[in-house]
Amino acid sequence: MLKLALFFLVVSLVAGLFGFGGISSVAAGMAKILFFIGIVLFVVFLVLALIAGSAVLK
Template sequence: MLGWTITFFIIALIAGVLGFGGIAGAAAGIAQILFIVFLVLFALSLVASAISGRRPPVP
């Protein structure tokens, strides 16, 4: 999911440089939403692992 955020961020940067304001704004908005979703899922996974008490496997 973080990969999608970075992809939309790069699209927004390129579109902004080329002068496509609407496309840049839309891509930046999508990147922000995906980043927030990523952070929420990350926080939930941290809380769930803290509650369950399980440790990740050691490679």
């Protein structure tokens, strides 16, 4: 997920460099959305792993 966000970030930077403002803003928006989805998934799976790990230790 974060690799895809990085890809959209690079596409946005290259498009902005060449003057394609619309494509650049859409790609930057997608990169931002995918980044935050990746962070939320990371936190959810981290909490689940901590809960499962504490259940195994009991």
